[in-house]
Amino acid sequence: MDWNGFIDGYCERLAPGLLGEPVNAVTNLAFFVAAAYGVRLARRHGDRGVLxxxxxxxxxxxxxxxxxTAATRWALLADVIPIAVFIAVAFGLVLRRLLGFSPLVAAVGAALFMAASPAVGALVAPLVGSGSGYVAPLLAMAVIGAGLALRHRPGGGPLLCAAAVFAVSLTLRTLDEPLCSAFPLGTHGGWHVLNAVVLALVMRALGGRGAARGG
Incomplete structure (x- = not known):
């Protein structure tokens, strides 16, 4: 496999080159804003998990x-692997801190969730296309958030908000190609910005919850 092979996967890109997707590139700054928020939250609570x-x-x-910018196969891995790691770690922390499971059960639960997510994605692929792999995290946030909120438990509100924002974000990701002729810049940049909001909300839901016990 040619790891330097060019990938043209988004509406905005018209040709190879580092500046082929300026909006999609610049909107990644939102993730660093979310990271800075997470660091501030972690310092406030002495929370290593959120850090x-x-x-x-x-x-x-x-x-x-x-x-x-690079738009190559190796860069694709640099894009998707950290997302998967965040989902796995966050899901484990939700199980541990918000649902009260033991560290072992939380770790196993996170592993099983990641293993099952592709199957869920395959079921909905005809509807959401390449974003189908993110449907399982969306459902998890919605279901767990609703359950916590109904019982007036901490973290439920931010998780529900995260699910709502992520639903809009996933819609923008799905519409990038169908709307390309009408909106040449594409909608993928909105996916970046809203996903950064989702990450911040997830960290908000977890911030300080069980941090003292190291979970």
């Missing part, structure tokens, strides 16, 4: 920036 998530958020911004 780890903040670090991953910064890596997500870096990886996505690389992909939307």
């Amino acid at each position: 780890v998530l903040a670090g991953i958020a910064a890596v997500i911004g870096t990886g996505s920036l690389l992909f939307h």
Whole structure:
């Protein structure tokens, strides 16, 4: 496989080159804003878990920036792997801190969730296309957030808000190509900005919850 092979995956890009997707590249700054928010939140609560998530958020911004400038196969991995790591770590922390499971159960639950997510994505792929892999995290945030909110438990509100924002974000990602002729800049930049909001809301939901016990 040619790891330097060119990938033209988004409406905005018309040709190879570092400046082929200026909007998609610049909007990755939102991830660094989310990371800075996470660091501030972590320092306020002495929360190592949220600090780890903040670090991953910064890596997500870096990886996505690389992909939307270099637009190669190796850069694609730099884009998607940190996202998967954030989802896995955040889901484990939700199980541990917000639902009260033991560290072992939370770790196993996160692993099983990541393993099952592609199957969920395959079921909805005809509807959401390449964004189908993100449907499982959307459903998880909505279901867990609603359950916590109905019981007036901490973290429910931010998770529900994160699910709502992510639903809009995923819609923008899905519409990037269908709306390309009408909106040449594409809608993928909106995916970046709203996803950064989602990361911040997830960190907000987790901030200080169980930090003292190291979970």
